[in-house]
Amino acid sequence: MCLAVPGKIVEIYHIDGLAMGKVDFGGVVREACLEYVPNAKVGDYTLIHVGFALNLISEQEAMETLAMLNEIASLGGEDPSADHNSRSRFASEI
């Protein structure tokens, strides 16, 4: 139920006094309510749950998280118990 999907805001407009917009989910475009992201701009990434944007995705925080994960990965090398089987499992999901 709490499934929420990231997407890119491609258009912002108003219907019946509500801020609405078109959000692109990697090629699939759907309408969403943008009332809860009052600072949203076209081009921002947001998280959509049951047709509502719950927040904007912070590019800065995303970059810092990925930098930290890269640092952790560079520290320890490969753990012998986490082998190629799990690699293929993840790769198949991408």
Added chain:
Amino acid sequence: MKHLSEYRDPGLAMGLLADIHRTITRPWVVMEICGGQTYAIMRYGLDQLLPPEIELVHGPGCPVCVTSLELVDKALALASKPGVIFTSYGDMLRVPGSGRDLFSIRASSADVRVVYSPLDAVQIARQNPDKQVVFFAIGFETTAPANAMSVLSAHSLGLENYSVLVSHVRVPPAMHAILSSPRNRVQGFLAAGHVCTVMGYWEYEPIARQYKVPVVVTGFEPLDLLQGIQKTIHLLEEGRATVENAYPRLVTREGNRAAQNVINKIFIECDQKWRGIGLIPGSGWRLRSEYAHFDAEKRFSIDQVKPEESPECIAGQILQGIIKPHDCPGFGIQCTPEHPLGATMVSSEGACAAYYRYSRKTLVPTDQVGSG
């Protein structure tokens, strides 16, 4: 897809797993609150990549699973009324009531419609002025802003044929209930990232202090989950019961104030019954008196319902992390996703359905964990 595929990188996942394997020195029991996280853990097989010392138990964060049987029976009674269009998120249609479900009463001519967003239900009300449209407003804090906005929107549009059957639940009181139980085994929590996107995580700080458990705000992609688990294991090993945020690209301590304002405008805290668990004080939201005319329970007379749960179903103990789905004698035999005895076998986020789908029918022998 940006902000999705980066968090499925196998190399970075190996790095986190290696760090977890290096850090852990003893057994720990960690609960992921959210059913969406349970599903992702099973889907990506994360439980089988972790050290055998980590036991993941699955929390009550599946709204379809915990919506009380009484409310499901009321939904069935409302949907059966002539002149009513009953609208619901799709997950609820196959949840068993006392005998029937919304799917089966739709087959016998009730007008039950699945909506993607509660604003779609408002739209159906505008398009059908001669019908009464009822929306089954279930969900945790994540879904409350959408459900609340539908009421606000119907109010400002002056719609008199829209109402909601509300069954809202909140995470922090459920954590209190789990941690104060004498049977509690949970030593650390992965807090639900999308609940926290809305509400922030300040509410978890007193819980971490009171019960001396670390709480880590965690997202839903494989790297998000592994990072949440990694931070939790570090805090447990260091003996630190604090709240940390492993999902900062979406979650702040304060959460989304605009969403909280609309929730607080429409809803007020109330006691709530959780299916399989029972009454948890202060764990729900109901409509404020100013919006009580949108309450479907007040608008329609509903005959007294007599909820009767399947005697075989032990979902309540599963939702509290006391037992695992495969400990249930009915699991995969009398109870399957096609013929569920309880709600946890219905929703994809229900622990029983996730175990069934991904074949966690027996415990993985510990000597095989992580060996590929």
